[in-house]
Amino acid sequence: MSIEVRGVGKRFGDFVALDDVDLSVESGALTALLGPSGGGKSTLLRIVAGLEKPDTGTVLIAGEDATRKAPRHRDVGFVFQHYAAFTHLSVYRNVAFGLEIRKRPKADIDKRVRELLELVHLEQFADRLPAQLSGGQRQRMALARALAVEPKVLLLDEPFGALDAKVRKELRDWLRRLHDEVHVTTVFVTHDQEEALEVSDEIVVINNGHIEQVGSPDDLYDKPANDFVMSFLGPVTTLDGRLVRPHDIDVRGEPSADAVAATVSRVQRVGFEIRAEMDTPGTGEGTWVQLNRGQSEALRLQEGSKVWLTTAPNSTSIPAGA
Numbered sequence: 001m002s003i004e005v006r007g008v009g010k011r012f013g014d015f016v017a018l019d020d021v022d023l024s025v026e027s028g029a030l031t032a033l034l035g036p037s038g039g040g041k042s043t044l045l046r047i048v049a050g051l052e053k054p055d056t057g058t059v060l061i062a063g064e065d066a067t068r069k070a071p072r073h074r075d076v077g078f079v080f081q082h083y084a085a086f087t088h089l090s091v092y093r094n095v096a097f098g099l100e101i102r103k104r105p106k107a108d109i110d111k112r113v114r115e116l117l118e119l120v121h122l123e124q125f126a127d128r129l130p131a132q133l134s135g136g137q138r139q140r141m142a143l144a145r146a147l148a149v150e151p152k153v154l155l156l157d158e159p160f161g162a163l164d165a166k167v168r169k170e171l172r173d174w175l176r177r178l179h180d181e182v183h184v185t186t187v188f189v190t191h192d193q194e195e196a197l198e199v200s201d202e203i204v205v206i207n208n209g210h211i212e213q214v215g216s217p218d219d220l221y222d223k224p225a226n227d228f229v230m231s232f233l234g235p236v237t238t239l240d241g242r243l244v245r246p247h248d249i250d251v252r253g254e255p256s257a258d259a260v261a262a263t264v265s266r267v268q269r270v271g272f273e274i275r276a277e278m279d280t281p282g283t284g285e286g287t288w289v290q291l292n293r294g295q296s297e298a299l300r301l302q303e304g305s306k307v308w309l310t311t312a313p314n315s316t317s318i319p320a321g322a
């Protein structure tokens with residue numbers, strides 16, 4: 001079901017957490033709210049969930065005005081980072097909880113819980129207590145519990161935030177596959193650009209209570225609206241007054257008309273890549289370039305090498321300070 005946020009503002013005292021935010025989330029999409037800490041992502045998610053009241057504006061869920069509805073009347077499921085499971089109830093009973101309080105027939109509850117445990121790959125852990133699960137398994141249980149009551153919308157606040165890098169990666173692949181199976185409109189908060197780029201259909205970049213840009217991962221990466229979005233989505237450097245990705249700079253050993261002359265000031269190997277820092281006397285700011293080992297060896301790059309830099313054809317660049 002679609003979500004429409006119109007003119008939403010929220011202050012905490014004098015502090016403006018959200019400033020006149022408009023957002024449309026398409027039915028069935030997997031959308032990331034991405035941005036730095038304190039930007040307003042969680043506040044926006046909590047307003048959609050009904051856990052926080054906006055000062056101004058409206059929230060529509062599936063076309064209906066939900067602004068004044070209590071969370072339990074919004075048909076949303078949510079999962080937060082520090083998910084509070086019922087510690088004394090089994091995994092099965094945790095997932096069944098929402099259905100039990102809605103007094104669904106026992107046989108229906110059993111069927112639904114078994115289906116969900118299978119979906120989240122926890123069928124063999126039905127009788128365990130939450131404390132006997134790993135962090136990743138607990139998050140999957142939380143998702144099964146949120147999905148149990150068939151919400152129209154699933155809201156996830158940093159769902160994998162507290163987990164180590166490998167488990168996060170597994171869970172986000174799994175979330176993508178799960179979403180492809182169940183297609184529930186899902187919005188998740190993350191400050192991790194890789195997580196957003198990898199998993200979502202659409203990314204909403206939020207900073208300082210404003211939406212900076214909304215688009216597909218490719219749109220945002222290839223056509224950033226401003227230097228904030230460009231910098232937030234991946235590494236950047238400057239060349240000739242423009243912001244450019246360091247792997248989009250071509251390094252040549254010979255001068256050419258459009259190239260900027262530079263001197264290598266430092267060469268550093270980081271795993272499979274080579275990072276070369278450059279002094280570009282004509283243009284002020286230093287530039288750094290990402291190369292692979294073959295490229296670096298072919299150019300015999302070392303401190304003091306004279307090189308010429310251009311941006312690769314079809315690469316993304318925007319004026320610095322846009």
Ligand SMILES: Nc1ncnc2c1ncn2[C@@H]1O[C@H](COP(=O)(O)OP(=O)(O)OP(=O)(O)O)[C@@H](O)[C@H]1O
Nearest residue numbers: 012017035036037038039040041042043044189191
């Ligand atoms: N209940 C509150 N009272 C006062 N200030 C608040 C409250 N909730 C949030 N804020 C402030 O509003 C701003 C936005 O917070 P929010 O949690 O939405 O940011 P976020 O983008 O989700 O950040 P993070 O990634 O750190 O969770 C922050 O500066 C925060 O300190």
